[in-house]
Amino acid sequence: MFGIYLKRELSRRKKAALVIALGLALGIALVITVSSVSAGMQKAQDKVLQSLYGLGTDMTVTKARTAPTDNSSGRPSFEFDAKSNDSDDQQSSDRVQTQGGQALKSSVVTKVAAQKGVATAVGALTLNVTKVDGSFTQGKAESTTGSSDQSQGQGGPGGGGNSGSTAAPQVQGGGASFDVNSYSVAGVDVSDQTLGPLAGSKISSGKTFTASQTNAKVAVVSKSYAKENSYKVGKTLKISGTKYKIIGIATPESSESTTDVYLPLKQAQTLADAKNQVTTIYVKATDSKQIDSVKSAIQKNVSGTTVTTSADLADTVSGSLSTASNLATSVGKWLSIAVLAAAFLVAALLTSSAVSRRVREFGTLKALGWPSRRVTRQVVGESMVNGLLGGALGIGLGLAAAYTVTAIAPTLKAQLGSTSGGGMGGGPGGGGPGQQATQNTMEIALSAPVSLTTIALAVGLAVAGGLIAGAMGGWRASRMRPADALRSVS
Amino acid sequence: MYRLTGVTKRYTRGKETVEALRGVDLTIEDGDQLVIQGPTGGGKSTLLQMIGGLDRPSEGSVELDGVDLATISEAKLTRLRAEKIGIIFQSFNLIPTLTAQENVETALVPLGVKPAERRERAAEALSSVGLGDRLTHAPTELSGGQQQRVAIARALVKKPKVLLADEPTGNLDEGTRDDIMALLEGLWHEYGLTFIMVTHDSSIARRAPRLATIKAGQITLTEQQQASQQAFAR
Numbered sequence: 001m002f003g004i005y006l007k008r009e010l011s012r013r014k015k016a017a018l019v020i021a022l023g024l025a026l027g028i029a030l031v032i033t034v035s036s037v038s039a040g041m042q043k044a045q046d047k048v049l050q051s052l053y054g055l056g057t058d059m060t061v062t063k064a065r066t067a068p069t070d071n072s073s074g075r076p077s078f079e080f081d082a083k084s085n086d087s088d089d090q091q092s093s094d095r096v097q098t099q100g101g102q103a104l105k106s107s108v109v110t111k112v113a114a115q116k117g118v119a120t121a122v123g124a125l126t127l128n129v130t131k132v133d134g135s136f137t138q139g140k141a142e143s144t145t146g147s148s149d150q151s152q153g154q155g156g157p158g159g160g161g162n163s164g165s166t167a168a169p170q171v172q173g174g175g176a177s178f179d180v181n182s183y184s185v186a187g188v189d190v191s192d193q194t195l196g197p198l199a200g201s202k203i204s205s206g207k208t209f210t211a212s213q214t215n216a217k218v219a220v221v222s223k224s225y226a227k228e229n230s231y232k233v234g235k236t237l238k239i240s241g242t243k244y245k246i247i248g249i250a251t252p253e254s255s256e257s258t259t260d261v262y263l264p265l266k267q268a269q270t271l272a273d274a275k276n277q278v279t280t281i282y283v284k285a286t287d288s289k290q291i292d293s294v295k296s297a298i299q300k301n302v303s304g305t306t307v308t309t310s311a312d313l314a315d316t317v318s319g320s321l322s323t324a325s326n327l328a329t330s331v332g333k334w335l336s337i338a339v340l341a342a343a344f345l346v347a348a349l350l351t352s353s354a355v356s357r358r359v360r361e362f363g364t365l366k367a368l369g370w371p372s373r374r375v376t377r378q379v380v381g382e383s384m385v386n387g388l389l390g391g392a393l394g395i396g397l398g399l400a401a402a403y404t405v406t407a408i409a410p411t412l413k414a415q416l417g418s419t420s421g422g423g424m425g426g427g428p429g430g431g432g433p434g435q436q437a438t439q440n441t442m443e444i445a446l447s448a449p450v451s452l453t454t455i456a457l458a459v460g461l462a463v464a465g466g467l468i469a470g471a472m473g474g475w476r477a478s479r480m481r482p483a484d485a486l487r488s489v490s
Numbered sequence: 491m492y493r494l495t496g497v498t499k500r501y502t503r504g505k506e507t508v509e510a511l512r513g514v515d516l517t518i519e520d521g522d523q524l525v526i527q528g529p530t531g532g533g534k535s536t537l538l539q540m541i542g543g544l545d546r547p548s549e550g551s552v553e554l555d556g557v558d559l560a561t562i563s564e565a566k567l568t569r570l571r572a573e574k575i576g577i578i579f580q581s582f583n584l585i586p587t588l589t590a591q592e593n594v595e596t597a598l599v600p601l602g603v604k605p606a607e608r609r610e611r612a613a614e615a616l617s618s619v620g621l622g623d624r625l626t627h628a629p630t631e632l633s634g635g636q637q638q639r640v641a642i643a644r645a646l647v648k649k650p651k652v653l654l655a656d657e658p659t660g661n662l663d664e665g666t667r668d669d670i671m672a673l674l675e676g677l678w679h680e681y682g683l684t685f686i687m688v689t690h691d692s693s694i695a696r697r698a699p700r701l702a703t704i705k706a707g708q709i710t711l712t713e714q715q716q717a718s719q720q721a722f723a724r
Binding site for chain 2: 001004005008009011012360361364365366367368369370371372374481482483
């Protein structure tokens with residue numbers, strides 16, 4: 001009888017049932033859309049953070065770079081001798097500098113790894129190599145009297161010449177032609193590559209380092225850098241006079257990676273003359289929920305370091321991704337809550353109003369001996385079906401909206417910035433030397449993945465909507481007295 | 491057997507208190523037929539509500555077979571209505587979305603009768619009131635007289651001890667009224683029910699063996715001639 005009665009009542013009040021279901025559907029669809037877009041934002045942010053961190057990293061430990069204490073500016077400098085005009089000799093100079101903060105001793109890695117809550121810690125050394133290639137020829141000093149005497153001046157066009165008794169000779173010809181190539185190198189701890197600069201990339205050609213290649217002259221090159229310089233597996237790469245055999249090509253999982261060349265850590269340390277030093281320590285916590293406590297422990301026990309978690313880095317993400325993310329989490333969330341609350345209220349009021357119109361019906365049933373709980377169950381049942389109908393419609397609408405967002409895939413820009421070279425973004429592509437501001441811009445296509453949790457949430461909301469509306473109507477129906485059935489006609 | 495003692499019912503509307511029944515004493519034996527008559531607002535329906543356990547008196551007691559309906563729990567009162575009391579309403583009070591058979595079944599739902607038996611008993615009850623061919627008809631597809639027959643079937647399907655009727659012919663034309671009254675009196679005889687009916691209709695009231703007239707909440711009983719009772723018989 002419950003089912004038949006319920007079915008017939010809903011058929012009779014199709015319009016009201018549809019209004020209630022549509023109201024709930026709208027609210028639920030909005031929740032699904034906002035949740036899935038937020039999940040997409042989160043995924044995009046994770047991608048952005050991965051490009052800095054590599055997969056699986058919970059935090060990085062770095063040390064803020066201090067201002068140079070000697071007279072050097074810390075900027076790269078190159079020295080070239082001018083060659084004679086007839087010389088075709090090319091001159092080349094590599095300048096290798098550590099990047100991303102003050103170097104830390106390798107022993108700090110062990111100390112960090114020993115902290116409570118730390119599962120793994122590996123060190124990496126990030127370098128910036130500036131290569132200058134080209135020729136630098138002398139100019140020729142020529143007398144303005146047309147004398148056959150020619151003196152070779154030192155220096156370029158601005159160089160000085162011999163002074164004569166006649167008119168001063170002028171330097172002609174000579175000059176410089178240089179090609180400057182700057183790229184980044186990361187020293188990787190080959191004994192554990194699940195963390196660190198290479199963790200966010202997959203080897204698309206060749207192979208990665210083996211654990212025995214701790215000091216081997218081998219390199220893995222990023223796909224984009226390999227393409228740019230026509231590098232292939234098996235070829236050699238020369239950095240600061242040292243040749244490295246390319247054993248693999250790495251393709252970053254995220255759309256952008258700022259590391260061009262990966263070397264075994266010891267080789268990178270040798271290149272930078274930074275023996276037993278690292279610039280970044282990558283840390284994985286035993287429990288992702290205890291990241292904050294692990295951060296505190298490291299900061300307390302390893303003095304002078306800066307610990308940056310994913311959450312800290314997420315705060316440095318700006319641009320349209322950040323704006324959209326803020327919109328989704330603030331406006332979207334509150335809009336969903338407002339629409340849902342309105343839908344619940346409308347459903348409750350319509351159900352209550354329907355109960356008021358059925359005074360005689362419920363009074364009659366009570367007069368026939370139906371207990372209040374049975375009458376209430378009938379009202380709640382009808383309301384629940386409305387809620388579930390709204391839930392099904394809402395899930396359909398929400399999935400369609402999420403699918404549309406994913407299909408359109410609007411591009412969002414994420415600017416990863418830090419104002420302190422040694423602090424935030426200590427990984428590859430992080431801060432540059434000194435206190436200069438660094439910023440990377442990534443373009444990420446937004447998707448709106450709908451998880452089972454979101455669907456479960458939608459079903460839960462539908463049930464809740466039905467229950468709230470049904471509870472209100474059922475409460476009114478249960479308070480009705482059987483005498484009302486008679487009174488309504490007397 | 492019903493025994494009403496000093497039944498008073500007061501309604502409060504704002505600051506005003508209205509006494510619908512004033513110390514009513516009444517005894518109704520099993521199998522009796524009692525017609526309650528009186529002017530509008532005299533307390534007829536209120537008295538019927540007290541007898542049917544649809545409302546409780548402000549003072550006094552309403553005993554049915556020794557059980558005081560004024561003081562038993564709501565759950566017991568509901569159960570008692572489900573088992574012992576059949577009620578017929580002036581406006582039929584059928585559930586508009588259910589068929590004739592399903593409407594009759596609603597009286598068996600609170601008794602926990604299984605669906606198959608419910609359907610069978612409802613069909614039998616409808617056949618007994620002459621609607622065996624209208625089982626699947628919705629109330630809107632039936633005439634007023636047919637709807638009241640469905641309501642009668644619904645009241646009788648559970649084989650109650652007491653049948654209460656509140657103006658059962660109030661919404662019917664004269665011809666249909668006679669048919670319904672003949673049916674009710676036939677069933678009263680057949681089932682040996684205690685039959686209590688409220689009516690405005692003097693022609694019906696005149697034919698009842700006992701007539702209770704209520705004016706201003708007070709009751710006057712009149713015993714009438716047996717000869718006139720079968721006037722509606724078909």
